[in-house]
Amino acid sequence: MVDAVDPLPFPCERQNAPICNLPEDVLWHVFFLNTTSPIASLKSAFEDLISSSHVCLAWRTLINSSPSLWSRAIDWDYFRRADIRDEIMPRTGDALLNIRVNCYPYRYESPAESVFTFLLEHWARIQTLELSIIYYSHLSSNKLEDDLWHLIGRPAPSLQNFQLKINSRYTNTGWPPAIPEGHVLFGDQAPVLEKIASPITIRLTSPWLAHIRDLSLCGSLPVEEFLEALKSMSCLETLRDSNNSLTSADRSLHLPAISHPTLNRITLVVQSNVEPYVQFLSHLSISPKCTLDVAVHALSRHAWEQEHWDLTDELVRLFPKFCDLTQAQSAVLSLDSYRFAFSALAPNRVISSFEFLHQMRPPTAEGRMHTPPFFQHFLQSSPLPNLRHLIFIAAPCHGLLAFDQACFDYVKSVEVLHTTTSCIQCITDLLAADTSLVMFPALRELHLQSLPEKADIPSMKFFLASRKSIGEPFNTLVMRKTSYILGNKKRTVDLRWLDRFTGLKVVFQSGRGDEESEYICGKSDVKELAKVPVNND
Template sequence: MHLSYKKLPRPFSESRMQKRSSVPVDRRKMPTSIAELGEDILWEIFLMNADLDAVLDLGGLYEPGKEPPRSWRNLILGSPSIWGRVIHLDFFDQVKGHWREEVMRRTGDAPLCLKGEITVPRTEDFFLDLLETEWHRIRKIDVRLYTEYVFEDDVWSPLLLPAPSLESFNLGYSYYRSLSIPKGRLFSNNAPLLREFRATGIPFDVNSRWVQQLRHITLSAPFSVPEILRILKEMQFLTSIDLQLGIRAGGEITNEIQDVALPRLRNIVLTTHLMTGLKILESISPASGCGLTMVSHSTRDALMSQVELDRAVSVFARFSCNYFAVYPPKRLALGLTSQSFSIYDLLDSFRLPSSPSFKFAVQLHQSLAWEANRQLIRSLMHSPLTSLHLMELVLAQNAVEICGDEFLKLTQSMLGLGVLQTDTLDLLPPLCQMPSTFPIPFPALHTLKIVTSTKISSYLIEMFLSWRQKCEKPIEVLDLTFSSVSLLGNLSNLNSFKGMRIRWSQQFEAHEYVCGIGTGKRLIFGRFEDDI
């Protein structure tokens, strides 16, 4: 059983315009920067601040320590729409219900936005009571419910009612498999405003009217790949999809590729087995610049024939070229190992969190991993990489030699790369051994960052720096900031590279040395003084 709350009076039922203009604003006491703002604009600012999902930080409207103007306080306290947006359940765990009742009174008849993680009975009862008594005006649900027991089926009966105000539904329930909701009755097939549906494990009828109007959907088991593609084909308004671990692959990739055109699709997230994800991606035609996050954690179904590998590489090439053609990469991370391939677009800070992104990180069967790495690298060269400024490399031992020409050609295509970060010095010798008649790898490189947990060889670094000087492309900065000082050893030989800056960190302090201006004694680190 859960607690019941009395329906409280709704004194704030005035129209939006009345709510905006009923409180006089004393501009004489307001901060100068917003002294001329009218009530309508102020109200919109407060409303955005009350949005629990807001991306932008709209704070800082007044100086810390100063009491906000009384007019602001009155405007906020008198706006049911603002109160309706701040039902963050984590803050409603008081022993007595006075605060919960007061907040609900202040919401009037405004739409409600519910958010939070429920871990205690008091907030659990409050949430379930809101479902029962206020379902008709709930606009957003973003709730995780953690419990050690199973609810009776009638607790979820509000979900079977029409949802006239519901725009976003995101409900996580630890015992979701116990929900026996008839799949054809969710929302009574009537949720005209619903745009986002994230509810793993809650059964629903894929033919419901509200499904076709969604902008985002999260799907997982028990749907199979053919079922998912059939659902997606009818969802022409989709802008993002999230397909999670547990989706059944439904057999091998076949020649019968479904054509699922989703012209508005801007983001795809796949967390599943490799072959399952490839089957889905192979059929989807998204919008230009569509982002992709493809993550597989298991090699269980990663064993492929050569034909399947070719098709997998084709899928990667199509999505990577489609994304990078619209969002030319400036910062990338590339990982090559004997069991995996990964590439990340390291987004610039000015990109909004809602912007498309690209991450392809898959586990590969050991028997074909290096061949797959070579083919994936080759396909990557079809993407525009001339704007790339920073590359982070995570390489297994001998990865460069094994990937051979494909990797070296990739380095030659990065004409604008200025900063290279690597976790291994094994990368350096193959680059130095390239014939002089070949184009130089990373022709614009000026900064080498070494991030390693093993002892650094001054010999390999010196060899690479000498080769760059010989090519008339000298390194200007050697950055060892994220390598342990105890592993740097004796780097005094590097003092001969006049003008190059060496950076490191010691006892949480940043240090820099300009080569050639001293004897190089500052480059002798730790107990490796005799290691030259």
């Protein structure tokens, strides 16, 4: 039984507690949100509802008289017990059901088929089904496949949200399962389905795609067929593909140009074949308010052929088509020996991003890493004339990254720069090679993620002095009182060398970014810089 605690007779032990004064409809809405919010995914909504019903008689009465609360909190981790199912399911009345199932076949005494028996019994009422099957056994998965298809091959009259995850730990026994001959997902009858994410290949002719809002691709889908199918997906708002689902069209084939104004987010993770995604994006037009996130993961041990690099270059050049970078005022640029990542905030508050993972060329004899060619191509094709705020992180695994000065010509308008001392080293290398260069001419504030260590002092001095010598000093230096040197040992750093840059305001922040103290170079007591504590907590 789940009602083992006697509720208190009063709404709360303290009658003046704010929550005790809430109108009943507002209080009910709080309980309702607890069954739907992200918090519920961390702590079971069912467990939270049981706990709330034990607080007092008023809360218990309200919760127990609300079938729609119990129906949204069905968790198989608890419902695998028959006594709990027998007690709680009647409380759901005729309300539509939200069910979360973590199924571990052959791991528990209760056989896996009891899950499917339960789901079959209530299938017509299921509104949301989150089904996760973690397959531990080396035994055949045929029975599990049969039970699964007997369930999801049936018409789903109430299903709005379907999420299926399957993980086989010991064997590659054909998971994810292919659609058995003669079977169709939901019998092609899911009249209210809005969201689907599963490892099962969908039929692009399924009628329920006409009202789908959130679609995750899987399987093998020819890009020309998917573009054609998009025409009928008039309600689609979110499109995801992290499975390399699209396959290339013959280059001689004429692909249709598709305009899709309802899409507001596209997330693509490309792990091998880039070409179908170049074909897809080059033939797609979307709303300016749509967010595009593209990641190319090319971490194979084998070197990419030139064709792959050329296609990646094409993909990069398509990015401005979906994000008006000419108006972007904030951006994040991250670069190291295996990763290039860029994201920009457009004026309509839409954030779009591009990420490329690949092992770059080995360091040179001087110990430097070279950036990939498309890094500069990306900036060339994506002008940023109005950029004011830039987070620039370069953290190579081996040696310093070698930058082309031209890369920084595209971010001349930056006024606030968040970066690291290693990036300052890269910049000063360029300045030392050409003293006529002016890097970030509009810079007003420099934010460092950590305090400069002894090895960083020469490059920091050089950078600050170069700004002063050309008459372009910035006003504020903000530093977090942390260190990239690991360890929690309490220590201090000597920053008295900063005092020579008269008028520079130095702001020290805690590791969380809270402002702690302020120092004006040449005016404040220099002793304050002698022992600045490092705190990596």
